[in-house]
Amino acid sequence: MSHQPNKRGFALATTVILMMVASVSLTTLIMILGRSMRLTRSHTEAIRSFYIAEAGKAYAMWKLSPRNTDSDAVTLANCLAQNETCPLGLNVTWNKTIPTDTPSSFSVLASSSGQTAGAALIESLGQRSEGVQTARRLTKIDAFKPTRQLEPNDQALQYAVSTDQGFMVYATGYLNISPGEGEPNAGIHSNDDGYVTDLSQLRVAGPIHVKNGMWLPLPPFQTDISTTQLRADTCEGFGCYAAYNNRPEFCFGTSCEGYVGAVPFPAIDINSARDDSLKSVAREYETMYPGVKFFYTNSELEKLMDDTSKSGANGGFVELPGPITYVTGSLSMYRNYKLKVHGLLVVQGNFAAGGSKGGSFCFYPLCRPSVELVVDGFSPTTNSNVVTGLVVRGQIDMMLFLKRFDINGLIYSLGDFNICCLYEQPITTQGAIVARNYNNSNGWFDSDWPDVVMHQMTYETENLQLLVQGPRSVVDFPTVYTGHWEEEY
Amino acid sequence: MKRRGFTLSELVIAAAIASILAGLTAASYISIQRLVARGQDDLLAASTARVIIDRVSRDLRQALVVVDSIPPDAADGLTSLEFEDGHDVDPAGPTYITYSLDGTDVRRNRHYYYLTSSPNQRLPYNAGVVGQGGFAVASLSGEDYIIADRVSDLRFYGSSSLVYIDTSITVNAVSNDQSYHSAVAKRNQ
Numbered sequence: 160m161s162h163q164p165n166k167r168g169f170a171l172a173t174t175v176i177l178m179m180v181a182s183v184s185l186t187t188l189i190m191i192l193g194r195s196m197r198l199t200r201s202h203t204e205a206i207r208s209f210y211i212a213e214a215g216k217a218y219a220m221w222k223l224s225p226r227n228t229d230s231d232a233v234t235l236a237n238c239l240a241q242n243e244t245c246p247l248g249l250n251v252t253w254n255k256t257i258p259t260d261t262p263s264s265f266s267v268l269a270s271s272s273g274q275t276a277g278a279a280l281i282e283s284l285g286q287r288s289e290g291v292q293t294a295r296r297l298t299k300i301d302a303f304k305p306t307r308q309l310e311p312n313d314q315a316l317q318y319a320v321s322t323d324q325g326f327m328v329y330a331t332g333y334l335n336i337s338p339g340e341g342e343p344n345a346g347i348h349s350n351d352d353g354y355v356t357d358l359s360q361l362r363v364a365g366p367i368h369v370k371n372g373m374w375l376p377l378p379p380f381q382t383d384i385s386t387t388q389l390r391a392d393t394c395e396g397f398g399c400y401a402a403y404n405n406r407p408e409f410c411f412g413t414s415c416e417g418y419v420g421a422v423p424f425p426a427i428d429i430n431s432a433r434d435d436s437l438k439s440v441a442r443e444y445e446t447m448y449p450g451v452k453f454f455y456t457n458s459e460l461e462k463l464m465d466d467t468s469k470s471g472a473n474g475g476f477v478e479l480p481g482p483i484t485y486v487t488g489s490l491s492m493y494r495n496y497k498l499k500v501h502g503l504l505v506v507q508g509n510f511a512a513g514g515s516k517g518g519s520f521c522f523y524p525l526c527r528p529s530v531e532l533v534v535d536g537f538s539p540t541t542n543s544n545v546v547t548g549l550v551v552r553g554q555i556d557m558m559l560f561l562k563r564f565d566i567n568g569l570i571y572s573l574g575d576f577n578i579c580c581l582y583e584q585p586i587t588t589q590g591a592i593v594a595r596n597y598n599n600s601n602g603w604f605d606s607d608w609p610d611v612v613m614h615q616m617t618y619e620t621e622n623l624q625l626l627v628q629g630p631r632s633v634v635d636f637p638t639v640y641t642g643h644w645e646e647e648y
Numbered sequence: 649m650k651r652r653g654f655t656l657s658e659l660v661i662a663a664a665i666a667s668i669l670a671g672l673t674a675a676s677y678i679s680i681q682r683l684v685a686r687g688q689d690d691l692l693a694a695s696t697a698r699v700i701i702d703r704v705s706r707d708l709r710q711a712l713v714v715v716d717s718i719p720p721d722a723a724d725g726l727t728s729l730e731f732e733d734g735h736d737v738d739p740a741g742p743t744y745i746t747y748s749l750d751g752t753d754v755r756r757n758r759h760y761y762y763l764t765s766s767p768n769q770r771l772p773y774n775a776g777v778v779g780q781g782g783f784a785v786a787s788l789s790g791e792d793y794i795i796a797d798r799v800s801d802l803r804f805y806g807s808s809s810l811v812y813i814d815t816s817i818t819v820n821a822v823s824n825d826q827s828y829h830s831a832v833a834k835r836n837q
């Protein structure tokens with residue numbers, strides 16, 4: 160009997176195997192689709208969160224806008240009432256739910272690091288109801304701080320020679336002139352009146368000499384004045400007193416008329432996208448005068464000065480025809496750099512003159528002051544007198560090896576204006592010095608360094624208005640200019 | 649030789665398993681189809697909402713005058729908003745933009761107001777009264793079009809300076825509404 164193979168049972172086995180394969184495939188497919196669905200869901204939720212964050216950003220910008228008259232707008236009064244970091248900086252948070260989708264909400268923080276920042280940061284976080292989907296929006300906007308500083312470190316001093324602001328030295332922080340030992344001439348000299356506001360601090364080792372009167376707040380004023388000499392020619396002594404709104408005025412001389420209140424820190428628009436920013440004006444000139452260079456990077460201009468000083472061409476001077484020269488980045492003048500600018504020199508970063516860059520250092524008389532900067536008001540480009548000055552978005556540092564600093568116009572610094580260690584030549588300006596803080600720590604050397612020499616402004620206000628649309632008025636802290644903004648993604 | 653086929657029990661079990669498998673596959677397929685369709689709907693709704701919010705935001709951010717009085721509460725929100733165009737300022741006179749919900753479409757209409765007696769003379773929206781010999785409103789040709797469809801809701805509320813935008817998209821009757829929210833702070837006053 161032959162053996163017959165048993166062929167039974169393969170159908171079930173085959174079906175079971177197929178079913179297992181199919182199940183695994185199906186499960187895998189379902190998992191993949193599930194993930195895909197979750198991704199899709201996540202994507203749409205992210206888009207929703209993004210727009211909620213966008214709403215938060217818009218909300219903050221409106222709350223900070225000086226145009227906003229809502230009771231909860233961020234003004235000086237409610238900023239102080241909320242005990243926030245003002246006026247040194249801005250730090251406000253809002254949390255809001257979306258009215259028509261209440262589980263959704265945004266949290267937005269507006270902050271700035273203080274006086275010298277010049278910009279505020281708005282950080283908005285949009286969140287959907289699930290609590291896992293969030294989106295973040297960052298926005299930078301220009302912020303300009305006004306004069307009304309109430310914290311001790313921000314006591315304001317305003318020093319002016321005329322009520323029409325024809326000349327002005329103004330600082331929102333201290334004006335502190337502290338010469339070294341043996342310096343007899345440190346002080347403030349003015350051809351007209353001087354003004355000191357309430358809550359100011361004025362410390363001058365030398366004389367305060369004003370041609371007319373020195374204006375002080377009435378007692379009990381909290382201004383701390385210490386100086387070796389106060390003198391006012393016209394007023395026969397230091398006796399012209401004036402104060403502020405709703406206060407009586409009385410005068411011992413003839414020059415006590417007029418009113419000088421808080422002078423807003425004039426916020427010049429340096430590099431916003433507006434048509435009237437200095438950067439845009441430079442661009443406009445570039446279009447008007449093809450072939451004339453109005454824009455430099457800092458390294459580009461520094462190399463040009465380096466090359467020219469070595470070649471000795473044009474007396475070592477780099478001459479920029481103006482009427483405006485715009486420099487991106489921070490500009491440093493050192494070694495034998497010489498620069499003559501016609502019109503406005505605008506520096507987007509910091510400006511330093513006379514320093515010893517790169518760690519190289521030598522001592523007088525081995526190294527003599529040699530850096531020269533001259534800014535005048537006649538532009539060969541336009542063949543006319545133009546607005547002139549030095550406008551810096553960061554801080555200005557005048558240092559040891561500065562030989563000549565002659566600015567025939569405005570010196571404007573959104574940060575500090577620091578003078579250190581000058582000698583031989585004066586800093587000369589024919590215009591106003593406007594800075595957050597003015598620090599003159601000259602006197603390191605017992606030498607013949609002269610005072611900072613200041614004269615009447617020679618440019619006309621109207622010309623300045625035409626070029627920069629005038630200083631922007633700033634009303635209350637913290638004033639944030641929201642006309643245009645830059646965004647970071 | 650005796651060749652035996654499948655046993656009845658084998659066939660029954662195999663058929664049962666195959667049926668279950670087929671049922672599961674069919675159910676999964678239908679479910680997956682629904683999920684895929686839902687995902688596609690969500691994405692379509694999202695892109696539609698983005699178009700609406702982005703376009704309205706861009707125009708409204710730069711707007712000059714907001715013609716409509718914008719209610720503060722969402723419940724009273726407007727389904728149509730008219731404002732003066734601040735982007736393309738025409739030297740001939742002010743031009744206005746209206747975003748409106750028309751059925752399930754969102755329309756963008758750019759128009760101006762003019763004197764009926766002098767069609768080239770453009771006027772501000774509030775310079776006169778229609779029907780009293782003043783001016784009539786006309787739409788510029790080619791400037792009225794649909795920017796989005798399948799929109800079930802569009803609302804503007806807040807204030808003329810900070811405008812909230814809510815919109816809901818319903819791609820089809822089966823899908824749920826997809827609602828989106830944003831806000832615009834006007835640059836110009």
